Amino acid sequence: MTSIPASGWETFGFGAFIAGGFACAVLATWSWHRRDRDTPGGDALMIALSVTALWSLLAAATGPDGIPAALFETLRNLSWLAVVYRLFARDGRHTRVGPIRPVVAALVLVEILHIGLLLMAARLSAGHAAQDTIFHLAAMFPVMFAIGALMLVHNLYVGSLGTARAAIRWSAAGLAAIWIYDLNFYTVTYLIERPPVELASLRGLVGLFVSALLAIGNGRAAQRPFLPSRDVAFQSLSLLVIGIYLVTMVAAAQSLSYLGGDAGPLAQIGFVFTTSVLALVVLPSGRLRGWLKVTVAKHLFQHRYDYRAEWLRFTRTVGRADSVLPLEERVIQAVADITDSPAGLLLTQGEHGELSLSARWQWRTIDVPATAMGAPAVRFFERDGFIVDLDQVRSGHSQRGECGVLPAWLVEDEAAWAVVPLIHFDRLVGVVVLTRPPLARQLDWEDFDLLRVVGQQLASYLAEHAGQEALLDASRFDEFNRRIAFVMHDIKNLASQLTLLARNAERHADNPDFRADMLVTLRNSGEKLNALLARLSRYGANQLDRLDEVDAVDVARRVIASLKQQHAVVLLEAHDCRVIAQRDTLEQVLTHLVQNAIDASEANAPVYLKVTSNGLHGSIEVIDSGSGMSADFVRNRLFKPFVSTKAGGFGIGAFEARELVRAMQGRLDVESREGLGSRFIVRLPLLAAASLLRAFDEGSSPTSSDSEQKVA
Structure with a gap:
């Protein structure tokens, strides 16, 4: 064996041929162990790999231009041609599909002539006149063989059936790699009239590359398509x-x-x-x-999304227990990550069928009104589950009538891009509003399908979360009711004793002065205790039959008078407003709201009251310029019992105020902005409209009730 050449390319070629020969020998041994299996090529493949390994070793030992290496290269080509013929014969196509045998015979003849030319060139002396002609023919014959062999490989793969094509895919790729490289190598050799040293040194890597392809084709990976992530x-x-x-x-x-x-x-x-x-x-x-x-x-890719990666990211985002973000913001982020949207909003359904802001995720600039979307929008999303492309709405295209139900504030904001409904059991839980991604594009069917499935999954998470919160509140209420039951029992006994004492004193007291004082004291105590019992007993009850005419302006002034020594309270507007309510209860509600406004305001910032009437209802507004509240706090914590921001607070004040207003057939609304202040609005039926509202409630049709139940 000759010594390792000193030239850089020749040294690299020596190592490349050694590596390629070793790979082919290893794969040939592996094929021999698997010869009983139905592998593409069978024994012909094992022989071709063995011959290729010998050719590589001879090329490394004697050089790729030596006569022994050239002869074994011809044997290598013939053995790989036998592999091609064996693959044709595997499904009987060697006889019924085109002139396979004549082409194979012609290629064998070309290789035999090539061997003759090589032997003839070895006998000629240097400088012989026929040497140039023989060199060009010796370079042309491999080009002809490579072209014919590539045609056979092409017909082999294209003409295979679907299942057979998957089995020979990698083998055909390896065969094509051998002859594509030979075609380029001998074409360059013919043009420059000498073998290129660089390309000759790289020929050994072809065996290594082909071995890798054949190993994949004969292994388990051949049964799976090559689909990179x-x-x-x-x-x-x-x-x-x-x-x-x-x-x-x-x-x-x-x-x-x-x-x-x-x-x-x-x-x-x-x-x-x-x-x-x-x-x-x-x-x-x-x-x-x-x-x-x-x-x-x-x-x-056939699809835009890598669904496995998207679903893993979705579950990580929503299910992170250690996340500092609340569930509502994680819901927005999970939807936004799919479309690469940088921000979004979550609007959830309120008690009166409207959608209001529940959470923001990285979108602080947009101004969302208290009622973000009305009941028509809720019915639209519940009916169709339609994902709205806001760019289409802005251009005037309405596929399902979405242009008529979307609010102006959403359509006019160019940053808003898509609205994704969250539907759970045909009920709209909320919608996610997404901002435009950095690379703007139009939503397509794949976006709609994936966002619809994700929206349904997120709706179930939100519904489950709300159910857990409701169960927790119910358990707290149960504990609270048990404690109040004992208190009411004790107070009732005390009231009975005091009342009995007052009656006995009327009968047996001899001192008129003492009797008079005792009677006044006991009577007052009994009245206060009975009033307390009545107040504790009426929560949640329907008190419509005990409501009276109340002057809302007079109640507001009495509240101002009781608190004016504590803080500046100003009555801005005082329209004539007579509502149906209970005076003491309304005064209690307003006192609580004004006291909260005072606590949230600076010492020099007054609290304002406005009494107005609008349509069928009268309104009493309590306005402050204090610290304000976040949308999340208003939505999820303000009216929840046992949640208080005050040290030592029981957390039932706001809840109690809302329940008292509801008992008077009214509603309590809140508008608040962090850093700007808050506005509480008590709406009660006007005296003039009470009979009309009662007639409307009694005359509601079953159809409308069913519709409202569906919306709720």
Whole structure:
């Protein structure tokens, strides 16, 4: 065996042929152990790998241009041709599909002639006149063989059935790799009239590459299609772009070096500076990364989304127990991550069938009104479950009538991009409003399908969360009711004793003065205790038959008079407003609301009251410019019992106020902004409209009730 050559390319070629021969020998041994299985090529494949291993070792020992290596290269080609014929014969196509046998025979003849030319060239002396002719023919015959062999491989793969094609896919790729490289190698040899040293040194790697393909084809991986993940494809594309960028930079810098003189270095410095600035500006761009991601998903994959990766990310986002974000914000983030939206809103259904703001995620600039969407929008989303593309709405295209139900504040904000309904058992739990992604695009069917499924899953999470909160509140109420039952029992006994004592004193007291004082004291105590019992007993009860005419302005002034020593309270408007209510209860509600406004305000900031009438209802507004409340607190904590922001508070004041207003057939609404203040609005039926409202309630049709039940 000759010594290892000193030339760099020849040294590399020596190692490449050794590595390729070793890989083919290992794969041939593995094929021999698996010869009883139905592998593509069978024994012919094992023989071809063994011959290829011998050719590689001879090429490493004697050089790729030596006569022994050239003879074994011919044997290698004939053995791989036998593999192709064996694959045709596997399903009987060697006899019934085209001139397979004549083409194989012609290629065998070409290789025999090639052997003859090689032997003839070995006998000729240096400088012989026929040496150039023989060299060109010796280079032309491998080109002819490679072209014919590639035609056979093409017909082998294209003509296979679906199941057979999957079995020979990798084998056909390995065969094609052998002869594509030979075609290019001998074409260059024929054109430059000498074997290229670089390409000759790389021929050994072809055996290594082909061995890898055949190993995959004969292994278990052949049963599965090659489908890289989106991350791998995107990173590979990024590496390809970086590689092209580096090659372009090197080529440009090398070209600039030919300018010579002072112009060359100056041009190189300017070029490097310009390209560096462009790289720093363009490469970190989120828009560019988004464009690349969409392009890869559109052209390299059958589907836009990697559903496995999307679902894993979705479950991690929603199910994180250690997250600092509340569930409502995680719901928005889970939907926004799918479409690469940077922010969003969650609107959930309120008690009166409207949608109001429940949470924000990275979107603080948009101003959402107290009633974000009305009942028509709720019915629209419940009926169709339609995902709204707001760009289509802005252009005037309405597929399901969405243009007529979406509010103006949402359509006019150009940042709003899509509205995704969250539906649980045909009931709308809420909607998620998404902002426009960095790379704007139009929503398609795949977006709609994935967002619809995700919306249903998130709706179930929100419904389960609400159910757990309701169970927790119910358990707290049960404990609270048990305690109050004992208190009421004791108070009732005390009231009975005091009442009995008062009656006995009327009969047996001899001192008129003592008797008079005792009677007054006992009577007052009994009245207070009975009033307390009545107040504790009426929560949640329907008190319509005990409501009277009340002057709302007079009640407001009495509340102001009772608190004016504590803080400045101003009555801004005092329209004539006579409502149906209970005076003491209304005064209790207003006192509580004004006291809360005082606690939230600075010492020099007055609290304002407004009494107005509008349509069928009268309104009493309590307005402050204090610290305000977040939408999450108003939605989820303000009216929840046992939740208090005050030290030592029992957390039932706001809940009690709302329940008392409801008992008077009214409603309590809240509008608040953090840092700006709050507005509490007590709405009660006007005296003039009481009979009309009662007639409307008694005359409600079953159809309307069923509709309201569906909305609720």
